[in-house]
Amino acid sequence: MNGAQAVIRTLVGGGVDVCFANPGTSEMHFVAALDDVPEMRAVLTLFEGVATGAADGYARMTGRPAATLLHLGPGLGNGVANLHNAHRARTPLVNVVGDHALGHKRLDAPLESDIDAIAGAVSGWVRRSLTTASVGEDVADAVAAATRAPGSVATLVLPADVSWSEGAAVAPVRPRRPAPTVAAALVEQVAAVLGEKTVLFLGSDAVSADGLLAAAQVAAGTGARLLATRSPARMARGAGVPDVLKLPYAPPQAMAELEGVQHLILVGTPEPVAFFGYPDLPGRLTPPDCTVHVLSLPEEDGVAALRSLAEQVAPDAVPVVAGATRPELPSGALTPRSLAAVVGALLPERAIVVDEALTSGMHLPAATAGAPRHEWLTLTGGAIGQGMPVATGAAVACPDRPVVSLQADGSAMYTLQALWTQAREQLDVTTVICDNGSYAILEHELENVGARSGGERAGRLLDLGGPSLDFVALATGMGVPATRATTAEELAGQFRAALAEPGPHLIDAVLRSAG
């Protein structure tokens, strides 16, 4: 057995049976070995940022890592932005980066670069496999590292000759350890400070349906308020699930939400900080006199901690959950508000919503709170160009669930190549481009940071017009059927039609700025 075969067999044995791949010469033995191990599904992407983002989306939905296959330092570089997002989302992911043969390294060939330095910036675990005899064990260690709670990007650098040489062996992957439970004493400490001036700040497993229900039971019994982290990796939403506000993006609004809070209880998430620093605004959003408590760290069992807390303080309380109410189908102008209403009115049962709508998405939470039970995946690490790749991976993970990809136009252009993979794999993804023709978020930010705005040359750097992007042509060019909506009625009709038909679709929703 050669190294590549052992790599793939060890992955499959460890439960990693999907690989999002962008191979080059140094990965050709891995590619050839795919024909020996039919249990591994290889999904080709046209750009590494699609591969890494898809692996993130896949794991968010399955809880199991996918592998990637990338080509040396530049291939890894192209994948960095979405690996950063996965790293921040604590997603389990096995990142395989091919490299030159060991003897070729010192020749400083054109593609030679410091892979380890780049990998270190976006990984929780990095190793270079040095012998074919040990490559199976290296892969087993990578899978174990990726799946240790709460999850980690594990990067294995795989030299070409370690792949192509004979003498490899499959290694068993150690069983995944359950997340550690929180000590009872900590639960008791938190129980003592619950009340109306207390906020439970929820992330990681605390925003799963079970986590939210337990937290809402605590809230119902104690008067404590619930807030969710701004960008959870995966959040349960819809009718029957508590509708929990996410901390707003803009620091003044976030600080307003936290005003008067005396105890902030962190459940699976760090203390809230501003996304960016701004002149004359603090970075920490918690009021100065607020005491911060940690109920659970992201790697601990937050759901169990919340349940234990609920049993102690509110054994008979009934959590408040969202009712099954949807907005009316809107008519007239297509605005962020009417777009949200269309999504809320038509979102199908068990949908996976991938949200990179940014400024155009501000009305989505309210409009979808009473839609049928669904999952919401967000941009945890802030590196744009994540939405369409994550939607791709989520659809590979859950072929029986509809994926709705709500995508800002500027961000869409970072990893648009995801559409081609959606077409090739005939994934059931409905992409709605929130097409406002600008980097609207930066128009706000120009003002927020106190930069003098209004200049023509500055404005030109935030404007996506001249020429306008034709997303219908772009999608069609990659094999995804596409339509354009300019009114709320058109969007509703096209959204309904896209959801009704299997396979990928794209709707270019041309937004007016009002609303």
Place this chain on the structure above:
Amino acid sequence: MNGAQAVIRTLVGGGVDVCFANPGTSEMHFVAALDDVPEMRAVLTLFEGVATGAADGYARMTGRPAATLLHLGPGLGNGVANLHNAHRARTPLVNVVGDHALGHKRLDAPLESDIDAIAGAVSGWVRRSLTTASVGEDVADAVAAATRAPGSVATLVLPADVSWSEGAAVAPVRPRRPAPTVAAALVEQVAAVLGEKTVLFLGSDAVSADGLLAAAQVAAGTGARLLATRSPARMARGAGVPDVLKLPYAPPQAMAELEGVQHLILVGTPEPVAFFGYPDLPGRLTPPDCTVHVLSLPEEDGVAALRSLAEQVAPDAVPVVAGATRPELPSGALTPRSLAAVVGALLPERAIVVDEALTSGMHLPAATAGAPRHEWLTLTGGAIGQGMPVATGAAVACPDRPVVSLQADGSAMYTLQALWTQAREQLDVTTVICDNGSYAILEHELENVGARSGGERAGRLLDLGGPSLDFVALATGMGVPATRATTAEELAGQFRAALAEPGPHLIDAVLRSAG
């Protein structure tokens, strides 16, 4: 003056007056300051790989660095592949990466990452600017580092508050030092070994017109042979310039070219090594008994060294140059051979050819050797997705020269967003997509590395069909007029028309594999 204003004014004062930008929140003061310093031209790109590649292309043509403007670690990551290429091409480039405000760093906000680690992998110089008072001097040092011979990627990490705070000052940039000259004793040593079993291996400035003419004079007078490095950053070609063979990509062919050579003289380039390691092939391509001499390092004045050599050994020799001969316009099937003939027959005067045609480009050198004088820019670092961005930057650098971008289909999909910038800036770029519907180079490599090929699952990872990419739709979607050619006649007609009309055009040249 705030920090951002000082950054831009110092850049402009140092001769850096074009910036390829992909800004985010932390760069908003830089963006605002553009309205204060009209001498700086800011060019918006939709993806960082376009910005970094365009800066590379710009500098290859002007000899002066452009700046980039990137957004934290993920933005830098998106630019890594083309920074790698620029680093390998020894391109002068000032890479400005915005970061969080200094006080915000320790809050571990979502976009926090190890920018310096990533920057180090693709830069010759890295600094984090720490005070507004010193930011002007930091920028001046960056420009000086970028322009020190032969050229370097200089990365300046620019915290948001260093940009927004007042109290900055413009700093003067030290004048560029001329490249050092080679010691006369070294020229004499090389002169002593010239003869028929000697090869002058040429790169950097030695493949400029002056360098090639001096080298060809040496060759004419001594019988030494000339070979050029495989992927020069910029090479002079066409009628009146010596037509020098580039070392072939495949190791067996490269070794055949070097067989029997007793003295290899390096002029501005390292010793030739295989692009990748292969089982049972050496990485070093030079014959074992060949003595390697270094006439000039890339940072030294290779042209002066070659002229000095020519004066010593061949003062009256006449260099052999390419005559003005073009292929006939071909007819019939569109193949790599007929595509090359069309380009050779119609290439305009003073064209800049950007070559990322890969396997489809094999016939281009012979077909274009006798075309009017032109420049040839190649993929120096091997990270695909460079061609269209480099073409974009070259067109910004030389608005009065036609740019011909010969682009493989698979590689085109990495940085296709370059087309939008070409449309916005109305750049005179004619892109020809060499559309063979596959990663053809990898089909060869699968065989070259000895991987068992022929498997269906492996083959599917090298195939760009299912769905086919429609490059006409993709280009149109970004505002670039596009046509499709399926015969040699159609390509000729469309290529001629595209060259005759200003602004960007794209031709999807659908190739049959034969030829």
